[in-house]
Amino acid sequence: MRDRINELREDYGTLKWFLYNAGYYRAIMLIYGNINGDLPDNIKREIKDNIDDKILIIWHSKPDKEPKIIRSDDYIA
Numbered sequence: 001m002r003d004r005i006n007e008l009r010e011d012y013g014t015l016k017w018f019l020y021n022a023g024y025y026r027a028i029m030l031i032y033g034n035i036n037g038d039l040p041d042n043i044k045r046e047i048k049d050n051i052d053d054k055i056l057i058i059w060h061s062k063p064d065k066e067p068k069i070i071r072s073d074d075y076i077a
Contacts, residue, residue, distance in 0.1 A: 033062070056069065
């Protein structure tokens with residue numbers, strides 16, 4: 001499986017640019033897929049390390065399953 005963490009970081013950076021440079025009010029990041037029914041640890045770390053309350057993160061683990069809103073406190077130890 002390919003590590004896509006750099007793509008995630010780039011997308012997150014793009015959303016932040018629109019928020020803080022283009023005057024957008026909110027942003028939504030959609031994450032698709034899963035490993036063993038959970039978000040991969042590297043994605044959890046990125047969410048934890050780059051929390052921004054203006055960005056809503058929604059994880060859709062697989063087809064026919066309800067998407068989950070990932071809140072900032074979900075992955076903070």
